Amino acid sequence: MKTDDLVDLLSRNVEAVDWREVPRKLLLFAGLGALAALIALMLVLGPRAEISSERAWMFIAAKLIFASSILVVALTYLVRIARPGGERRVSVALIAVPFVVGLIAAGPSLALAPEPGWRAMILGEHWRLCFICIPVNAILPFGAIVRAMRLFAAPTNLSRAGMLAGLAAGAISALVYALHCTDDSFPFIALWYGVTIAGCALVGGLLGPKLLRW
Amino acid sequence: MTSTEGELKGLMVAALGGDESAYRDVLRRLSGYLRGYYKTRLMQAGRSATEAEDLVQETLMALHARRHTYDPTQPFTPWLYAIARYKLIDFLRRTRASAASVPLEDVEGLTAHTDPGASESSLDLDRLLEGLPPKMRSAIRYMKLEGLSVTETAARTRMSESAVKVSVHRGLKALSVLAARGRGS
Numbered sequence: 001m002k003t004d005d006l007v008d009l010l011s012r013n014v015e016a017v018d019w020r021e022v023p024r025k026l027l028l029f030a031g032l033g034a035l036a037a038l039i040a041l042m043l044v045l046g047p048r049a050e051i052s053s054e055r056a057w058m059f060i061a062a063k064l065i066f067a068s069s070i071l072v073v074a075l076t077y078l079v080r081i082a083r084p085g086g087e088r089r090v091s092v093a094l095i096a097v098p099f100v101v102g103l104i105a106a107g108p109s110l111a112l113a114p115e116p117g118w119r120a121m122i123l124g125e126h127w128r129l130c131f132i133c134i135p136v137n138a139i140l141p142f143g144a145i146v147r148a149m150r151l152f153a154a155p156t157n158l159s160r161a162g163m164l165a166g167l168a169a170g171a172i173s174a175l176v177y178a179l180h181c182t183d184d185s186f187p188f189i190a191l192w193y194g195v196t197i198a199g200c201a202l203v204g205g206l207l208g209p210k211l212l213r214w
Numbered sequence: 215m216t217s218t219e220g221e222l223k224g225l226m227v228a229a230l231g232g233d234e235s236a237y238r239d240v241l242r243r244l245s246g247y248l249r250g251y252y253k254t255r256l257m258q259a260g261r262s263a264t265e266a267e268d269l270v271q272e273t274l275m276a277l278h279a280r281r282h283t284y285d286p287t288q289p290f291t292p293w294l295y296a297i298a299r300y301k302l303i304d305f306l307r308r309t310r311a312s313a314a315s316v317p318l319e320d321v322e323g324l325t326a327h328t329d330p331g332a333s334e335s336s337l338d339l340d341r342l343l344e345g346l347p348p349k350m351r352s353a354i355r356y357m358k359l360e361g362l363s364v365t366e367t368a369a370r371t372r373m374s375e376s377a378v379k380v381s382v383h384r385g386l387k388a389l390s391v392l393a394a395r396g397r398g399s
Contacts, residue, residue, distance in 0.1 A: 001339045003249075006271050007241040009339075009358045010278045010386070015379060016232030017282035083283045085296030154280035156300040213304070214276065 022152055023079040029148035030075065033141030034172045038179075040137055045180045055184070063178035063189055069098040070197055071171035078145070078164045082153035087160055095167065099198065102190035109186040124183030127192050133180075134173045134196035135203075142169035142204065146211050158209040165212075166204015170197035218325045223290040230281065244277070245270050246328035248298055253329060255302055265305075267335040268393075273301040275390030279383075295321045308394070337393050345392045350385030353378050358386075 050056050073095055080086040110118060124130070145165045155161035174193050183192075222240060229237035252266040277297055284293050299320075343351050349371065356367040357378065368375045 001271065001335050001337045003245045003267060003271055003274070003335065004242070005339070006274060007238060007245060009354075010274065011229075011234050011238035011241055012359075012361050013357045013363070013382075014229065014232060014234050014237045015383065017230055019230060019282050019285055021282050022285075083285055083288075083293065084280075084300065085292045088292070152282075154276075154283040154297070156296040214280070 022082050025152040026079055026082060026145065026148045027075065029144040030078075030141060030168060030172065033144030033169065034176070036140040036144070037137050037173055037176045040140060041133075041176045041180060045133070047179050048182050051179070059184040059189075060178055062186065063181065063193065064175060066098065066102050066189055066193055067171050067174040067178060067197070069101075071168060071175065073098060074164055074168035074171055078161075078168055081155050081157065081161045081164055082149060084154050084156045086155065087157035090160065090164070099190075099194045102194055106187040106190040118187075121185040122187045122191060124185065124188040124192070126181070126183055127188070130177065130181060130183065130188075130192045131196060134170060134177050134193070135200055137176060138166070138169040138173035138200045140169075141172040142166060142200070145169060149212055150214070153212075154214055155208075155212055158212045159205045160208070161212050162208015163201050163205030165208070167197065167201035169204065170200025173197075173200070219289060219291050222294070222325070223286070226281075226284060226290055227286050230284065230286070241274060241278075243328070244294065245274060246330050247294075247325050248273055249331070250327040250329035251298055251324050252302065259306060261306075261309075264333070267333050268337060269301065269305050271335045271337055272305070272390065272393050273298060275386065275393055276301060279387040279390050291325055292321050295324045298324060304394070342389055342392050346385050346388055349373065349377075350381045350388065353381035354385045354389075357382050 048056065048060075051060075077090045077095070080089045110121065113121060142165060145168060146162075149155065149161065149165060153161075174197050183189075222243065225236045225240035225243075229240055248270045249266055252269045253263040256266055256269070257263055277294075280297075284290065343354065346354070352371050353367055353373070356362040356370055357364065362370070364375050364378050367373075368378045371378065373381065
């Protein structure tokens with residue numbers, strides 16, 4: 001085939017396309033993935049007990065703020081890395097900021113508490129559940145985001161794109177898990193939410209080159 | 215900003231809006247740049263320059279299928295270069311050669327030289343089209359080879375107009391995958 005013939009073929013009757021489709025579709029699919037994760041959590045685990053108490057709300061809010069600050073960074077970068085060359089506009093250092101701020105914020109509550117109580121504050125009652133539930137429930141939003149990337153995006157750094165997809169999915173899953181989680185301490189949130197979300201990002205980064213090729 | 219950047223960007227923005235002649239123009243120019251770039255890089259990687267034409271066409275097809283990923287608020291050349299480099303590395307990997315020799319930063323180098331010496335690629339359009347489902351194949355034949363309008367194509371293929379558009383879009387996307395798979399993917 002001659003290249004000029006291919007150029008004629010591609011340009012003939014060319015359709016107008018909307019460059020804003022990339023963020024729109026990514027956010028739509030991430031939203032659908034979040035909805036699926038929410039339904040899965042409600043069906044399997046259900047909301048936490050005393051969800052309407054003031055104390056419960058304070059910690060739910062803390063968990064939601066932590067997870068959503070990570071989600072905002074992840075989605076902002078995801079829509080950038082979805083375009084060819086977008087990796088130039090992604091700062092890995094900035095991704096770490098919410099994690100570090102979470103750990104710093106957990107400091108005072110440990111400092112104020114007596115030392116024998118630290119173990120309970122850090123491990124909580126259900127760290128195992130948190131450790132399993134957040135990554136497992138991240139599979140649904142991860143699948144949705146990967147699907148959107150394959151259909152509508154063209155990342156040129158696949159491991160980093162996979163990492164950001166995993167980060168966003170982990171943050172979505174943690175956001176949803178916060179509605180069930182009864183471990184109410186700041187160190188628990190910073191450590192276990194942080195570790196599980198980071199783990200999702202790591203796995204996403206490993207899967208990226210396989211899943212996101214185009 | 216160089217004038218090449220400005221010109222290419224202007225053409226591409228018009229092309230995204232559906233301007234056929236701007237799109238033909240920009241693709242012609244891009245194939246010259248891509249040819250020059252791939253010939254040099256393939257020779258550096260110890261490969262034959264004749265593979266360059268295959269790679270140029272594969273890249274044009276991939277770029278076409280993903281052209282909506284160009285964000286007009288950003289410069290055009292880095293977008294093009296990212297695609298060119300990605301496809302080169304993908305090609306070298308697929309054909310079992312080292313990708314290590316591709317420099318990371320060569321944005322300016324890409325549009326510095328153009329190579330008008332087009333030759334035929336080893337890709338056979340008719341054979342590629344045969345790999346597509348019948349509806350996609352006929353939609354592409356009517357609209358993209360014979361130049362019929364969406365309405366005419368819809369009438370001949372007994373599909374709705376939106377189904378024709380979807381078939382052409384998906385068909386061209388599938389075509390770029392088939393083209394890449396042609397050489398041991």
